[in-house]
Amino acid sequence: MPRKTLEIPRKIEWLSVLDHEGNLDKKLEPKIPAEDLRKLYKTMLNSRMFDERCFHMQRQGRIGTYGPTKGQEAASLGFAYAIGKDDWLVPSFRETAAMLWRGWEMDKILLWWAGNEAGASVAEGINDLPICVPVASQCQYGMGVAWGCKLRGKGQVCITFCGDGGTSEGDFHEAMNFAGVYQTPMVMVIQNNQWAISIPRESQTASQTIAQKAVAYGFDAFQVDGNDLLAVIVAAREAVEKARKGGGPTLIECITYRLGVHTTADDPKKYRSDDEVKEWEAKDPLPRLRDYLIKKGVLDEKGDQAVRDEIKAALDAATHKFEQYRHDQYEMFHHMFADMTPELQRQMAELKDYHEWKESGKKRQPSRVI
Numbered sequence: 001m002p003r004k005t006l007e008i009p010r011k012i013e014w015l016s017v018l019d020h021e022g023n024l025d026k027k028l029e030p031k032i033p034a035e036d037l038r039k040l041y042k043t044m045l046n047s048r049m050f051d052e053r054c055f056h057m058q059r060q061g062r063i064g065t066y067g068p069t070k071g072q073e074a075a076s077l078g079f080a081y082a083i084g085k086d087d088w089l090v091p092s093f094r095e096t097a098a099m100l101w102r103g104w105e106m107d108k109i110l111l112w113w114a115g116n117e118a119g120a121s122v123a124e125g126i127n128d129l130p131i132c133v134p135v136a137s138q139c140q141y142g143m144g145v146a147w148g149c150k151l152r153g154k155g156q157v158c159i160t161f162c163g164d165g166g167t168s169e170g171d172f173h174e175a176m177n178f179a180g181v182y183q184t185p186m187v188m189v190i191q192n193n194q195w196a197i198s199i200p201r202e203s204q205t206a207s208q209t210i211a212q213k214a215v216a217y218g219f220d221a222f223q224v225d226g227n228d229l230l231a232v233i234v235a236a237r238e239a240v241e242k243a244r245k246g247g248g249p250t251l252i253e254c255i256t257y258r259l260g261v262h263t264t265a266d267d268p269k270k271y272r273s274d275d276e277v278k279e280w281e282a283k284d285p286l287p288r289l290r291d292y293l294i295k296k297g298v299l300d301e302k303g304d305q306a307v308r309d310e311i312k313a314a315l316d317a318a319t320h321k322f323e324q325y326r327h328d329q330y331e332m333f334h335h336m337f338a339d340m341t342p343e344l345q346r347q348m349a350e351l352k353d354y355h356e357w358k359e360s361g362k363k364r365q366p367s368r369v370i
């Protein structure tokens with residue numbers, strides 16, 4: 001027979017456990033100790049309150065351009081929860097909730113958004129890579145880390161994050177191909193928040209789902225309700241366990257939404273409707289988790305307020321610590337190489353000239369370039 005339909009032995013599953021109306025699929029409900037549930041809620045709330053603080057600090061000129069994470073907290077936190085300290089997490093730039101769970105200090109994350117290299121240094125004992133803004137470049141790093149995990153043979157796995165827009169980049173596809181061929185223990189998470197700045201998901205790819213891209217690379221995928229922390233945890237646990245046992249990579253597409261601006265330099269009213277935003281506000285992962293915990297009896301109004309107060313105090317302390325930091329403008333030249341390259345030396349001298357000129361109060365700007 002010259003013509004027949006091929007059977008592709010690959011699976012793509014859709015997963016939702018707790019919907020936005022509070023309906024719980026008891027059969028799928030993951031087992032999570034009450035103490036962990038409280039800590040997960042606290043981390044998600046912390047991420048949300050930190051996000052609000054960052055937004056205001058940017059408006060006050062206290063940090064640089066900021067990319068909010070509001071609405072996407074569950075789609076990163078669930079993955080951080082599913083791995084251990086020895087595993088790896090490779091973020092893009094909207095994974096604050098996961099980073100807080102992994103132990104990143106808020107003042108350090110503030111430093112990053114203030115453009116300070118010190119914000120990219122990973123604290124001892126945390127197996128993560130820093131925030132990464134060059135879109136999809138972190139897919140290559142994540143794949144490399146996962147390959148390293150495989151070569152070490154200690155059963156470690158690597159979670160790597162990318163946006164829906166990032167899946168149009170070559171870096172994403174190269175990483176996916178390599179992950180499939182080398183069967184690396186990588187969980188590739190797509191935070192499909194429906195937009196890549198002003199480009200909607202429908203214009204990003206002709207594929208029906210992003211999840212199905214895994215099929216072409218020879219591995220399985222999940223598409224999950226990314227605003228449902230329980231669903232994210234179920235999918236993440238399965239993918240992590242499979243990777244740990246040598247079963248190779250999994251792609252998990254989290255269906256979520258960027259409730260805020262793309263960055264503080266963006267005005268989303270120019271390209272999306274208020275109705276669309278309202279529709280997604282009703283699916284917000286944070287009140288959904290809160291209601292679930294209240295129904296379960298592991299949180300009450302008083303407990304919720306106490307958590308908020310605790311976070312507010314920690315935020316104030318972190319902001320204060322961040323503002324005490326003495327920013328050295330020349331640090332950026334020393335950061336990359338043990339011995340500065342001639343070009344960096346030239347640039348540093350130029351900046352020094354500029355500062356001297358500023359302090360001198362002279363009108364004419366120096367043109368000297370060495």
Ligand SMILES: Cc1ncc(C[n+]2csc(CCOP(=O)(O)OP(=O)(O)O)c2C)c(N)n1
Nearest residue numbers: 094133134135163164165166193195196197
């Ligand atoms: C290589 C590269 N090209 C362009 C940009 C500018 N840029 C920053 S975020 C972004 C859109 C990314 O969309 P998506 O991957 O969906 O992530 P989201 O911002 O929605 O989280 C673009 C084009 C960049 N940072 N890096």
Ligand SMILES: [Mg+2]
Nearest residue numbers: 163164195196
């Ligand atoms: Mg996006």
